[in-house]
Amino acid sequence: MKTGNQSAETDFILSGLFQFGQKDAFLFVAIVILFAVALMGNIVLILLIRLNTRLHTPMYFLLSQLSFMDIMNISTTVPKMTTNFLSNSKTITFLGCVIQTFLFMVLSGTEALLLGFMSYNRYVAICHPLHYPILMSKKICWFMVTCAWTSGSINALIHTLYVFHLPFCRSRLINHFFCELPSLLQLVCQDTSMYEYTVILSCLIILLLPFMAILASYACVLSVVFQMSSGKGQTRAVSTCSSHLIVASLFYVTGLSTYTRPHSLHSPEQDKAVAVFYTIITPLLNPFIYSLRNKDVIGAMRRLLS
Template sequence: ALLCVVIFVIFLMALSGNIILILLIHSDTHLHTPMYFFISQLSLMDMMYISVTVPKMLMDQVMGVNKISLPECGMQMFLYVTLAGSEFFLLASMAYDRFVAICHPLHYPVLMNHRVCLLLAFGCWFLGSVDGFLFTPITMTFPFCRSREIHHFFCEVPAVLKLSCSDTSLYEIFMYLCCVLMLLIPVIIISGSYYFILLTIHKMNSAEGRKKAFATCSSHMTVVILFYGAAIYTYMLPSFYHTPEKDMMVSVFYTILTPVLNPLIYSLRNKDVMGALKKTLNVGMVRQETIK
């Protein structure tokens, strides 16, 4: 019961934190820049991400019925894989945005105009959905003739595969190669972007400029390490590293805790977001006083 309450509080924190961040970015004209557009997309993904798994898990705990139908399991798996895949590519797009902003500031308005941002965001969602459409139908068509009890709190691909009585080794190799490709492309983009960013920061004469660039990039790198580290463990490490308990702990971390941490990382360490929040709160207080 206590664990349910803790998870419910974390779920509400994740939803409220990401909603506040999206509303601030939408309402404050100073935050109408490519960087904050991508942060708002990340918040949207995180809100959907946590909503795919946690409400169902909490309902099961409260009702005492730990069951999920095959279509529901397939839908949960599809949404989860799609959102995780989209977030991989979005984090790469955010790194590219920072690279252009810091290394090519004069060309930034042209290279990262609104149309380019929309195309990058659409590309991230599209590639994520390709991932979902690829893995979900194949995983769900395997015959499940063993116990249908998933040793997990949601229908994650590796956990569901363990229930199959047919040989899944070929599919697991295919899945591994896809995951390597899906992780490798964004990692190359992120690594390349940050290599050139660090070179540019090193050459900066302004201490204030260096500090601001480091602050922005360190926030993004924190999110990247948290998200990619957990994904590498789940989908790329050999099976002998895995136990149901370890898998569940890692999944809890990047399914439940990451969506809570992301808005905190991008708001508490960001002067512009904190400034927008203070301004909004001040406007709200002035309105209250006027009403009185």
């Protein structure tokens, strides 16, 4: 790849989330603990869904895919960050930065689309229960997952190839804790304003459209739920939908706030703080929000432990 007056073999430098002083040791330990809990929570949820036949339904199939994406997503950023801290180093190779950028964009885009499909699953289950076996068949579930992975991969490939062919003529210091697109554009020495419009456009398609679809589907769900005569049914439906809405809002809002602003308005400190939510906090909360508020998952865990 050509990178202007810089060779592709030149390493990048990540400023990191924390420095090497003792005051940041507590933050480092906290990040490691959150990483371990997120991995364990998502792995346990996947195992429960695979081992319990009662959870072999479209909803839990999509949920297992979400947990798998969260495991890969958090593993794309946190291990490198912790390794740099322990080795007293801040470097990342050019190829490593390319791979990290590509993987993060693939997983984030795929998860954004999958969350939209999960809201469709709830919409069909509540608003069209008699047609649920047809509208959410196994073939359609696999089609949704394939569509999400393919779209996320194509979007990530296009942006990654384009960005890493731009000339990086400025400092190789990336003011972030991982290689993220807005931070990389800060190092480019040519005008990227036109390209930023394509980034915003792709984000509106990948992030905003699924988010709007989620809000629309839940508006329909709530209109049906509040027509129910059973108060218990209303409570259970609202509880199930609110769990998904909490996760989706946290993921989409933080992602849109980062990728729909021009790089001239970006603040490194703010970008790092916001990125923590969709790289660490969301993968951490996903399995617990779905499992702790879901009687089927709790029952499966009790049967497994007993």
